[in-house]
Amino acid sequence: MPYPILDPTGTIAADREKSPPPRARRRANLHGATVGLLVNTKQNAAPFLDEVGRLLIDRHGAKGTIARTKVNFAAPAPEELVKEMAASCDVIITGIGDCGSCSASAVADGIVFEAAGLPAAAICSDAFKVTADAMAGLRGAPGYRYATTPHPVAVLTPDQVKERAAQVLGDVVALLTHA
Amino acid sequence: MTAIPNPEEAQAAIEYCYAQGWSDGLPLVPASQPLVDRFLATTTRSPEEVIGEIEQVGRDCTVYLAAVNAAMAGCLPGYFPVVLAAFDALMRERAARGGGWQSTSGPAPMIVVNGPVRHELGFNTAGGAFGPGFRPNATVARAIGLIVRNAFGIRPHVLEQATQGLPGRWSICLAENEEESPWPPFAADGGQPAGTSAVSATLLRTCEFVDNRHTPDPEQVLWDIADTVSRTGSLIFKETSAGVVFCPEHAQMLAEAGFSKRGVQEWLMEHCGRTGADLRRAGKNGLRGIARFADPDPRADDSFTRILPSPRHVPIVVAGARNAAISMVVRIFGEWSGTATPVGPLTAALEHPTTPLGVPS
Numbered sequence: 394m395p396y397p398i399l400d401p402t403g404t405i406a407a408d409r410e411k412s413p414p415p416r417a418r419r420r421a422n423l424h425g426a427t428v429g430l431l432v433n434t435k436q437n438a439a440p441f442l443d444e445v446g447r448l449l450i451d452r453h454g455a456k457g458t459i460a461r462t463k464v465n466f467a468a469p470a471p472e473e474l475v476k477e478m479a480a481s482c483d484v485i486i487t488g489i490g491d492c493g494s495c496s497a498s499a500v501a502d503g504i505v506f507e508a509a510g511l512p513a514a515a516i517c518s519d520a521f522k523v524t525a526d527a528m529a530g531l532r533g534a535p536g537y538r539y540a541t542t543p544h545p546v547a548v549l550t551p552d553q554v555k556e557r558a559a560q561v562l563g564d565v566v567a568l569l570t571h572a
Numbered sequence: 573m574t575a576i577p578n579p580e581e582a583q584a585a586i587e588y589c590y591a592q593g594w595s596d597g598l599p600l601v602p603a604s605q606p607l608v609d610r611f612l613a614t615t616t617r618s619p620e621e622v623i624g625e626i627e628q629v630g631r632d633c634t635v636y637l638a639a640v641n642a643a644m645a646g647c648l649p650g651y652f653p654v655v656l657a658a659f660d661a662l663m664r665e666r667a668a669r670g671g672g673w674q675s676t677s678g679p680a681p682m683i684v685v686n687g688p689v690r691h692e693l694g695f696n697t698a699g700g701a702f703g704p705g706f707r708p709n710a711t712v713a714r715a716i717g718l719i720v721r722n723a724f725g726i727r728p729h730v731l732e733q734a735t736q737g738l739p740g741r742w743s744i745c746l747a748e749n750e751e752e753s754p755w756p757p758f759a760a761d762g763g764q765p766a767g768t769s770a771v772s773a774t775l776l777r778t779c780e781f782v783d784n785r786h787t788p789d790p791e792q793v794l795w796d797i798a799d800t801v802s803r804t805g806s807l808i809f810k811e812t813s814a815g816v817v818f819c820p821e822h823a824q825m826l827a828e829a830g831f832s833k834r835g836v837q838e839w840l841m842e843h844c845g846r847t848g849a850d851l852r853r854a855g856k857n858g859l860r861g862i863a864r865f866a867d868p869d870p871r872a873d874d875s876f877t878r879i880l881p882s883p884r885h886v887p888i889v890v891a892g893a894r895n896a897a898i899s900m901v902v903r904i905f906g907e908w909s910g911t912a913t914p915v916g917p918l919t920a921a922l923e924h925p926t927t928p929l930g931v932p933s
Contacts, residue, residue, distance in 0.1 A: 396604040396605055396606065397604070397605075398585060398588060398589065398602040398603065398604065399603040399604065399605065399608060399640045399643075400592070400594075400640070401594050401603065401637065401640040401641045401644055401718060401722040401723065402594070402637075402722045402723065402725065403631075403633075403634065403636075403637045403722075403723055404725070434861075436863065436865070465670065466671070467628060467670040467671025467674070468627060468628055468670060468671075469627065469628055492671070492675065492676055492733070493671060493674040493675045493676045493731075493732065493733030493734070494628065494670070494671025494672075494674040494675060494733075495671065496733075497628065497629075497674065497731060498628055498671070501628060521733065523729060523730055524674070524730060524731055524733050527730045527731050528628075528629075528731070531629055531630055531725075531731075532630075
């Protein structure tokens with residue numbers, strides 16, 4: 394054949410060979426830890442993460458929580474916000490990944506915080522596992538672990554949100570510690 | 573030059589493209605360097621120029637990649653300046669730069685072409701405006717879809733999470749029926765002087781027809797359109813955006829009654845909306861920030877909530893045939909940037925008679 398068929402993707406092999414971003418050292422436990430909550434504005438994300446934070450204080454000895462809101466849920470967390478939270482928190486919880494772009498984004502943020510030295514636990518609705526995994530692959534961290542909660546999240550009542558937070562708590566603790 | 577192409581070679585090349593995962597489901601034109609070179613010859617822009625970037629997926633699109641995808645979509649080289657202008661216009665949309673391509677709503681670009689380029693390249697400006705049937709309209713829209721899929725790597729079921737998607741995704745490219753429109757061209761609303769070849773674009777969540785051949789009263793037609801614009805199913809935030817693609821008959825009826833485009837927009841801004849009771853019945857009456865939620869409080873039941881905040885939230889285009897009074901409400905995802913992008917000059921390519929351009933002679 395005189396001419397090859399051109400590749401429309403522009404994928405460069407070098408992109409795939411990037412070394413994986415560093416993963417933060419895990420803590421033995423959460424005693425005395427300041428827990429950063431990165432809330433992505435999706436419906437029920439704030440009460441969900443607040444409840445996870447409350448349970449980490451009550452049941453796992455965390456010192457307190459610092460909640461921040463990511464205004465653009467589709468985009469990566471702004472660098473300044475990452476710096477500020479990395480300086481003031483010991484571990485990070487991001488979520489809730491409950492849409493096409495924000496699930497991927499919650500995982501991408503988790504990977505960024507890991508590289509900044511903070512153990513991170515992203516929480517996604519289980520309907521978005523494929524897109525969350527794809528984003529982890531794009532960020533050079535294939536197989537990146539995160540916590541899931543059953544879909545849907547947006548229509549849960551306040552009591553149901555608390556139940557879900559309690560259900561996912563064990564996975565969040567496991568992601569943040571050696572446990 | 574082979575007089576009759578070898579069908580088996582063509583089939584093998586098409587299957588090769590499928591096997592690479594490049595296709596949107598329909599056959600692709602296998603792109604070769606000489607073909608792509610003819611696309612690149614229609615623009616003065618460098619092949620390396622980055623024309624769009626999606627930060628969260630870490631991918632960008634260059635002029636070169638856009639040319640490969642446009643060739644694969646079935647565009648003729650001469651369409652390429654329109655593809656570039658359409659892409660530039662789309663990348664001005666906040667939703668398209670953000671998470672729009674990944675969204676569960678699966679939005680469709682709506683591309684609107686104005687000016688002499690419509691006829692120079694053989695765009696359909698008349699009946700069947702939403703397609704199919706016309707190569708420029710069909711392939712320019714498809715090229716955008718292939719760029720999103722291939723250059724940005726946003727593919728269905730993976731980074732693209734459309735719940736149901738919508739009919740018309742990657743196929744809506746209207747050439748405005750300027751000849752039968754009573755109003756200035758749409759590109760003029762986007763800041764381009766009348767007579768300029770220009771492309772405007774936004775993202776849609778759906779299109780909904782309004783068939784009203786029942787009345788000679790233009791205000792009754794507007795009430796009929798307002799009913800569609802105001803349906804609760806499309807409301808998720810405090811405000812919304814809905815355009816109207818008027819058929820020439822409705823547009824002319826309104827213009828004869830003294831309605832300017834601005835007049836129609838203001839009428840719709842004033843009359844589109846729902847009562848608190850309607851919104852509460854659908855669980856959308858409460859507001860937390862800009863997001864709606866089900867608030868059991870009935871105290872606002874008697875209030876009327878307007879939903880279209882500005883004329884830019886009610887873009888108006890005239891398209892289709894002058895053969896029936898059927899217009900289309902186009903439901904906008906996010907909001908239109910309010911800008912149109914001029915099409916680069918076609919002359920460079922036109923001066924080379926060996927270059928296939930526009931409609932085959």
